[in-house]
Amino acid sequence: MSVELNTVYIDRIAPIASPSLDDTFRMLDEQGASACIVLHQPDAQELGDVAVALGLHELAVEDSAEGHQRPKLERYGSTLFVVLKPALYNDQQEEVAFGEVHAFVGETFFLVVVKADPRGEQTVPRALQRMSGKPGLVTVGPQAQLWALMDSIVDGYVPVIDGLEEDINQIEDQLFSGEAGVSRRVYELFGEVVDFQRAARPLIHIIENLHRGAEKYHLPIEMQRRFRDVLDHAIRVVERLDTFRQLLQNALTVDSTLAAQKQNDDTKKISGWAAILFAPTLIAAIYGMNFTHMPELGWTWGYPLSIVAMILFAAILYVVFKVKRWF
Known part of the structure; x- marks a missing residue:
């Protein structure tokens, strides 16, 4: 003390x-x-x-x-x-x-x-x-x-x-x-x-x-x-x-x-990229089934057309989501 x-x-x-x-x-x-x-x-x-x-x-x-x-x-x-x-x-x-x-x-x-x-x-x-x-x-x-x-x-x-x-x-x-x-x-x-x-x-x-x-x-x-x-x-x-x-x-x-809004924005981005990747994945999955009677497999332009379709669908979805401000 x-x-x-x-x-x-x-x-x-x-x-x-x-x-x-x-x-x-x-x-x-x-x-x-x-x-x-x-x-x-x-x-x-x-x-x-x-x-x-x-x-x-x-x-x-x-x-x-x-x-x-x-x-x-x-x-x-x-x-x-x-x-x-x-x-x-x-x-x-x-x-x-x-x-x-x-x-x-x-x-x-x-x-x-x-x-x-x-x-x-x-x-x-x-x-x-x-x-x-x-x-x-x-x-x-x-x-x-x-x-x-x-x-x-x-x-x-x-x-x-x-x-x-x-x-x-x-x-x-x-x-x-x-x-x-x-x-x-x-x-x-x-x-x-x-x-x-x-x-x-x-x-x-x-x-x-x-x-x-x-x-x-x-x-x-x-x-x-x-x-x-x-x-x-x-x-x-x-x-x-x-x-x-x-x-x-x-x-x-x-x-x-703000945290909820950021989480919502992140969810939108993830969902958008998932949708963009879904289109080419679907086309690739169809071609990957290798059934005996698949006329597309015999097409001369089948491969390049599938690539173009993948890119085109992905680009369209990207533009749509960009316009909606998901990215």
Whole structure:
């Protein structure tokens, strides 16, 4: 486990870098003190020790220790447990990587457990430290730190959306060019969009739940506005993802149609050549029967006429199929 951030606020004004977690827990006993802690990949024992010191609910701690949680918001008494999914678009591989971040929001603490963050280990601490430079937010306490975390993650979705949009535009161009591997790429993009929807869509429900509890839990008007701003951004992200999903579904339909059309064209070509070869094969088969009473076998011009007939019938059929655009 690495402690990426360990800051104590006295009267929610002056941030102090605490030398250790034990010192932080002791300082929390002082009136007016609150803490902001970011842990990177703690094991079950390490997380359990922190949970005991902060009084976290065992079910929330169990979910955090196991990981692989869906985005959600759960309330355990006066403590919130929030699961978020940061994302990063990899330009070189043209893939979307997802992480997992857990946040425990109490009255006097804000604990973040980073299970995985493709954006880099210091992304979450930097987002929280930037908030320290805004006195109006610092005085709000842990709720403002939750906003800073969610705002950072939702803002990080924008370049991912732009990367996916560029990939989809390329797919639309490749669909009609006959390039190999387009079908597989469409399916891969469709899977990434679905995964992204699973990460982003629950944010709308999470923020709406925070709004519903704003009055009960004394969320300041300014913070309500800021959460609404994050909600607006999340809605726009989800709407664009819905559009991408529809575009990719259409691309899959078009790709299937083009594949069926190509198969039909191939069938026409095979059938056409089979018909062309049938005419000379029929004439040759008749002459090859060698019956005793076959007047054609005694004709002087029988052989050249049969050759001419084969070529003529084949040529006529070829022209007919060419006119019908079977070739």
